[in-house]
Every structure is written in C-alpha cells, then in structure tokens.
Amino acid sequence: MSMNQYMHPRNIYKQAPNFKQLAVEYPEFRKYVSQDISARKCNWSMVATEIDTDSINYATSNVKRNSLENQIKLVGVKGTTLLEEVFDIWPGVYDFCMCNPPFFSTTQELHPFFKARKQSRPHPKNAFCASTDEVVAKGGEVEYITKLINESKALGTKIKIYTTMVGHKSNLPPLKKLLREVDVVSFKQTEFCQGNTTRWGLAWTFHDIDLTKIPDLLVAAKQKLPKPLFYEIPRVDEAGYKISAVSDKLVKIFKELQMDCQEIKHVKNLVEFVVTAYANTWSHQRRKRREKLRLSGDNLDSSPEGNDIHKTCDKMAELEVEGSPSNKRTLDDDSGFYNAKKKRKTDLDECISSKIYLKAKISLMKVESSIGLELVFYEGSGTKEALHQVLQYLKNNFAQKEL
Structure with a gap:
C-alpha cells in the first residue's frame, strides 16, 4: 500500500x-x-562525512557543480x-x-x-x-x-x-x-x-x-477526523454582532477559565484558536460562587486565615479533575521520553502543566448572515465530554450576557 x-x-x-x-x-x-534540494533550499551550512572514496568524489563533484563549496564541507x-x-x-x-x-x-x-x-x-x-x-x-x-x-x-x-x-x-x-x-x-x-x-x-x-x-x-x-461541535451565536446586540467582538468575548471567557488560548489564524470572516486546559474550571460554577459567598459572610476576608482559605478554594476549583496529574511514565512508552530530573519546577501551575485535560481548536466563522462557533477535540484526559461541557458553558454565557 x-x-x-x-x-x-x-x-x-x-x-x-x-x-x-x-x-x-x-x-x-x-x-x-x-x-531545488540539500543546502540551497534552506540555506544551511553542513559538514558531511563519508568513508568510501568513490562516494566522496561524486559528492565533491555535485557540490562544485551547484556552487555550494561555501556551504557544504566534505570530510573523509x-x-x-x-x-x-x-x-x-x-x-x-x-x-x-x-x-x-x-x-x-x-x-x-x-x-x-x-x-x-x-x-x-x-x-x-x-x-x-x-x-x-x-x-x-x-x-x-x-x-x-x-x-x-x-x-x-x-x-x-x-x-x-x-x-x-x-x-x-x-x-x-x-x-x-x-x-x-x-x-x-x-x-x-x-x-x-x-x-x-x-x-x-x-x-x-x-x-x-x-x-x-x-x-x-x-x-x-x-486518525479519522473527529466530528466538530457547532453552535450558532445568538444575535443579542445587532451593533456588536461581529466576529471581532465575539472573538474578544471568547478570549475573555477563556482567560477567566484559566485556559491557554493561542490565535492561530485571523483572516476575514474566520478566526481560529487552539485552547488548552489543565483542569476542569468550568463545571460547578454556582457551587464555587456560593462557597465564596459563605466564606465572605463569615467575615473571613479580613483575616489572614480567610485569605488563605480563599486561595485554597480557588486552587481546589482550579484543580477540580478526576485523579491527580502525574509525571510518571512507563518504560514501554513509545511516544518518547523526557528526563524530569533535569527540570526544575517550583510553581504549582507549572507542575501540573504536564497533563492536558482538554485541548481543542475553536473556530469563529461567518455562516451566511450568522456567526458560527465550531469546536474540534484534539486530546486530553477529559475526553470529548469535556468539550461538550465547555460548549454548554459558552452557550450559557452568550445567552445571558450581551456582547
């Protein structure tokens, strides 16, 4: 084949x-x-080695005929x-x-x-x-x-x-x-x-x-390309119903969810992002807000202990995911190897960055007179279910607030 x-x-x-x-x-x-090949296309400078005399002669001739003596050095x-x-x-x-x-x-x-x-x-x-x-x-x-x-x-x-x-x-x-x-x-x-x-x-x-x-x-x-999720952005504010405005709102939402967001394409009527989440930060938002209000009602905000509790709650919410991140690898892992002993990780966020919970491509596009939102799952321990949850979170935000 x-x-x-x-x-x-x-x-x-x-x-x-x-x-x-x-x-x-x-x-x-x-x-x-x-x-157009070898050093000329990429403008590389290289050193080549060879043990066979005939091969060295042929290679030397090829280098000279292509005027690449200044870029390719041959060593017998x-x-x-x-x-x-x-x-x-x-x-x-x-x-x-x-x-x-x-x-x-x-x-x-x-x-x-x-x-x-x-x-x-x-x-x-x-x-x-x-x-x-x-x-x-x-x-x-x-x-x-x-x-x-x-x-x-x-x-x-x-x-x-x-x-x-x-x-x-x-x-x-x-x-x-x-x-x-x-x-x-x-x-x-x-x-x-x-x-x-x-x-x-x-x-x-x-x-x-x-x-x-x-x-x-x-x-x-x-792999077979995954079927994307699609959502038509509701037309709440006619004046603000533009891809640029929706794009800004999306970036703001992803920032609030502590998700990495990288713009990979921006042309007329199309904006694409790759977003990465290392924990589920979009679920149980009401419970998290109630917990903060309860702690605030107990007048803990004014004390050092209260600040520590708030920080702990925020971090627990940030890490709300089944299981715990791990850098453990198996000897039979064919995907590669990274020697963690040579890395110095002191920040908690950096320590958990080795495990991706969700990675997806988000596309904003003009569909006739409407704006469409397309989500494609890439990878992550949260599986496609996490992408469905993110889409529902976005739907709630776009339905409740004006652009």
Missing part, C-alpha cells in the same frame, strides 16, 4: 509534480530537469568513529546531526525474501542501487546507532539535537532503552512514509529541550 498519504504535511514531495504536463507546456523542460573519515573525527577538523557547536545508517548486518540480509513471512511475497518495486558499504555494517543498524548514541553522550551539548533513521521497527525498543541509560534529557520517535516504504526516525538531546512536545502529525493524519 502506498504510504504517500501519511507523509508529513510540509514534505515538498507530498504532491508529486506532473512532469508530463510540464514537458508539454515547456519544450525546453524535455531536455533538462533541475530540482576512517570509519572508526562517527562524529569525533568531524570535531577534530571542524570544531564548534552544531544545531543537529542526521544519520542514515546501514540497515543490514550481512550481505545475506540484502535478499528481499530474507525475512519474508511467505515465499509468495511480491518483489520490491524499487530497484536496489546502493553499494555494500552503504547498507551493510557489522552488527547492523543497532550496533551502528549504538555507537552513535555512545559518542553523543561524550559530545553532549556540542550538538543540540541528534537524529538517525531506523530501517527496522523492531530495533527501536533496544535503542530507546539505551537512550534512557545514557541519561538523555528527552527523545522522540516518528515515522517517514513515502512511496511504498516506511522508515522510522529517532531524535534525542542533552539540552533542556522537551522533544516529546513535538506534535505527532502522522498519528493525526492516520
């Missing part, structure tokens, strides 16, 4: 170019084809180390490193039916064109990436983010186990889907960077 549908949304090859149509419209294109290495020889020649601090390791441990594994579950398996659609040195190494990719991880421990923060491709999904568990053992701050895995092949990526860092917060765009692409 083709995996193109699961490619990263920003992958420049996600939408294949129509070369036939281009050749029809542009006769000169039939003779020459040029593609012996192969005893993966990264250390680079720092001997070009010392400094690098933003990231990427590795495409040899996938196989022996030449026998190159046969397409080496691990096939059945002999009737169809032949690969892609032609094999790599040299043996490029795809075969002692111990295969596990031993190769293990060497990379061990060297990264010694180099530490000299490279901000280390990355590697992984050819076999079964090799991910031992590699992630090793990353925990070398005490990385965080790591993250992902998938690369293109054509008929799936590969995996693994990234880790020794900087105080939480890679686990990177969104799983591929997972979202594979």
